[in-house]
Amino acid sequence: MGKKQRPQIFSIASHMGFADSLARYIIEKYGADPAQMAKGLLILPNNRAVAALSNAFLQYAENGLFMPQCISIGDAEKHDQLASIFDPIDDDRTQISLPREIGALERQMILADWLQHENYIGFDNLSASESMRLAQKMADSFDLLDVEKIPISKLSDIGENIGELQEHWQASFRIFFDMHVRWGNYCRENNILSATARRNIILDRWAISLKKYENLPFIIAAGVSTAAPAIANILKSVAALKNGQVILTGLDLKLDDDVWQFIGAGGDFQQINIAEQNDKDGGELLIIDESHPQFHLKKLLERISYARDEFRYLDVKEAERGPTSSGTMLRNAFLPAHFTSRWIDLKPSQRDARNLHLMICEDARHEAMSIALLIRRELEEKGNKIALITPDREIAARVSNLLKRWQIQADDTAGIALHQTAIGDLAMRLLECLGDDYSPISLLSILKHPLVMAGDGRTAWLDKARQLDLLLRGPRLGKGIRAIIASVQAEIDRIKKRGNADAAILDKYISLINWVEEIGQIIPTPNQTNYYISDIFLWLNNALMGLIGDDGWKGDAAKEYINLSDKIIQQQIKGAKIGYVGDWAAIIKMLMDQIMVRPNFGSHPRVQIYGLLEARLQKADVVICAGLNEGTWPQSPDNDPWLAPRIRRELDLPSLDRAIGLSAHDFVEAVSSGRVYMSRAMRDRKKSAVASRFLLRLIAITDEKIVSETEIPALAHRIDIGEKIPPASAPEPKPSKEARKVNLSVTDIDRLVADPFAFYAKKILKLPVLDNVGAGSNAAWRGTMIHDILEQWSKEDDYDVDKLLARGEEYLRHEIFDEASRLFWGPDFLKSLNWVADLIAQHRAEGRRVIAVEQSGEVEIDGVKLRGKVDRIDMLEQGGFAIIDYKTGSIPSKKALSEGFATQLGLCGLLAEMGAFSGVKGQANLFEYWVVKADRDKDVGGKVERGYKGPRDKGGPVAEKVVSIAHQTLKNAIHRWINGDEAFVARLHKEYCKYKDYDHLSRFAEWDGRKSRQFKAVNDEQ
Helix, strand or coil: CCCCCCCCEEEECCCCCHHHHHHHHHHHHHCCCHHHHHHCEEEECCHHHHHHHHHHHHHHCCCCCCCCEEEECCCHHHCCCCCHHHCCCCCCCCCCCCCEEECHHHHHHHHHHHHHHHCCCCCCCCCHHHHHHHHHHHHHHHHHHHHCCCCHHHHHHHHCCCCCCCHHHHHHHHHHHHHHHHHHHHHHHHCEEEHHHHHHHHHHHHHHHHHHHCCCCCEEEECCCCCCHHHHHHHHHHHHCCCEEEEEECCCCCCCHHHHHHCCCCCCCCCECCHHHCCCCCCCECCCCCCCCCHHHHHHHHHHCCCHHHCEECCHHHHHHCCHHHHHHHHHHCCCHHHHHHHHHCCHHHHCCCCEEEEEECCHHHHHHHHHHHHHHHHCCCCCCEEEECCCHHHHHHHHHHHHHHCCCCCECCCEEHHHCHHHHHHHHHHHHHHCCCCHHHHHHHHCCCCCCCCCCHHHHHHHHHHHHHHCECCCCCCCHHHHHHHHHHHHHHHHHHCCCCHHHHHHHHHHHHHHHHHHHHCCCCCCCCECHHHHHHHHHHHHHHHHCCCCCCCHHHHHHHHHHHHHHHCCCCCCCECCCHHHHHHHHHHHHCCEECCCCCCCCCEEEECHHHHCCCCCCEEEECCCECEECCECCCCCCCCCHHHHHHCCCCCCCHHHHHHHHHHHHHCCCCEEEEEEECECCCCECCECHHHHHHHHHCCCCCEECCHHHHHHHHCCCCCCCCCCCCCCCCCCHHHHCCCEECCCHHHHHHCHHHHHHHHHCCCCCCCCECCCCCHHHHHHHHHHHHHHHHHHHCCCHHHHHHHHHHHHCCCCCCHHHHHHCHHHHHHHHHHHHHHHHHHHHCCCEEEEEEEEEEEEECCEEEEEEEEEEEECCCCCEEEEEEECCCCCCHHHHHCCCCCHHHHHHHHHHCCCCCCCCCCEEEEEEEECCCCCCEEECCEEECCEECCCCCCCCCHHHHHHHHHHHHHHHHHHHHCCCCCCCCCCCHHHCCCCCCHHHHCHHHHCHHHHHHHHHHHHHC
């Protein structure tokens, strides 16, 4: 018998570049004959590996060459597409053609429909978005069963022995099994297959047909590491060919045999006796450590039926010449916990980590800036290729943006989710606006979006959007597009009510109403209660076309969106009907999350930003591993809601730790060669972050001797800091005499004398305080509302006690109030109205009568017009009149009244005495604050008072002094600031500054006491 041929199976060491090593090997072995070279066949894991190898061939082919044919076998678990060589194969022997492949999205819709309408116990009343999420998880588990070729009979056997599981796991499994059977029947009835099941058939047939490639000069399967049975079968078939070779990457041929055996491979493979564990039965234990970096490769070796000692390094000299100390350190760093006691006996050379550097940053922002500076520095060294590897897409995006400040275009090859692109973002805003019933904030976010009306008409469009923005400040007046129109109409009504309506201004607002109505036609309210997903995309596409026109559909993101939309609409993918529009955004985001938009060209030739998947098989001179925190690298396992961990073990499916093992392998590959920088942030967005278990292992095994990179993080702190900024002093503006000539209202004086700068900003600079958009039923609006109720009650109901409460209840039904406000604020509000009604009834019985309500008046004092509006004036039985001010908040203190810092009541009295109010003559003898406040009764001065308090003879300034104090304060203010030239000092009397609306403008925090000291301390640090 002839000697058995040694299998051509190899491994590329972790520190060696996969593409470079493979290209050199093929050129050296087959490059002498270009014709033979061109006939060879390379089977690679994915299209990224094909591109990397093509670039390597170009680099090493000095005189040009014919490249071998490269095909991508794909990764079923990552839903990679098969190369065209695998396109539908009709078996020549059986003439059986393959069933149609059902798209993943269509399958998800069908499963979601079944879940939503079967009313399974524990899963009834599912929302459309939740059923979609669970359907996706179920489809993933179906695919995993197909990848691992688990028959339905095995599921059935397990289903008979789940009594020991918790009830929710039992229920989940029964639903899963029922749906799996139903799905199988559905596929047979409709002659369809899922992509995973179909690819299994194709790959199995191709593995059988591989013998026809024996006439090729070579057929090499390289870089494939997935242990899926169908792919493992192809590797096994390739290795069995005379011209076949299998080349793995990162298989550790120097790992101790006992450790290799310990990590296990599950299923029917070897059981190891670990005496130290003292199993209670004294027997052998099955050890499965799926979190080890080599686990998935051992699983693959078991399935292709080759032992590790049968493999050789592809280039032994290069493998041995590499950084063996670093390789030894990493090998020991990732020992299973059972073997970490060996760390004690390691020699210093076995702990060597000279190629590793560690950057500890404060937060994600600081980490991104540090990485960007590091890349900028390394680019100064000629020829260096830099790779940033991170699973954190936020860090990748931040670094990419920061590098642009130096004109370095480094696109993230992992791409960004479609919903994060401009077109995806606009689509999400449209759906969220619909779910929010056209809330002002969501509508304005659409109208101001950079894609909307881009081009010549954008300036006019934004002018209208800004006009609408100002009108939508404050409480939201209802829901829907009609409420937006009502806000514009309310402004028109206010202008007309003032009696000084300008035709041009009214025309501007009428034009704005027409514009909003056009928007309502572009973004129409759905007129049905149930929609299919295809209907949603039709609605969305119409809205997008109306807003961005034809010019907005440019770029890769727009193409991906169109592909998704067309797939759903043209294939009439329906699934479950969606009745709640609030689910629309969640569902579309879920779909767009699955689509990554990747850059095609334009990146810097020496800088790459990779995700973990993209970084596989890539090498660089300088590698930056970022985001080394627990939950990021490795990422937290994604739980399976359908199959309990014990069921997954019994089915020999990958545990949730398998992803940690793959992540660990990616990490080892990344830090195995070149100069490596590892970075982490001590805080995430909300809390302190925990360092990655991978990083902690390296720190422990190296005795914390990893080189610490401190210069770059320090530069990151200082890069955006200019010269030291001296703290601002309190502003003291002195406008011209002409600018000072402004009219005054009775509500301006208190602000002027307490905080002159705030008065200057509001009245002279004309900077009004704007409410937030759609602010809700805030205190200011409620105060206005109470004034309106009492005014209408007096003018229309003649103070009928019964009708006041009815008016209050009617206001509470206004759409501005949510249910919480009605429940918690409403009862106290009605109680306050009752108090007002009772008190007025009592006054009328005593002979006191109302003579003026919400009346405005104006007088001139020292050349300045003073105007005011009084809430109410009562004629007293004994003569004279009372000035009443309704308060919905706190009332001024007696000290403020006596010192002239609460002048509103007194100035209204002055206006009345000077004849500013129609029908009011005489002397103001009484001044009262009526606290009409929706609040609980408070104990004031030994007795419960709801709201009647004013400056009386007892304990406060007497009535006749109220007007004189206010009058004197007014004259002094006019003399000093209006007719004089005194500076408008900020916060002149801090104790009486009630509002902080203009503190940011005066830079109050920089010059005020304790806050200025804080500013100085920060400045000194800088």
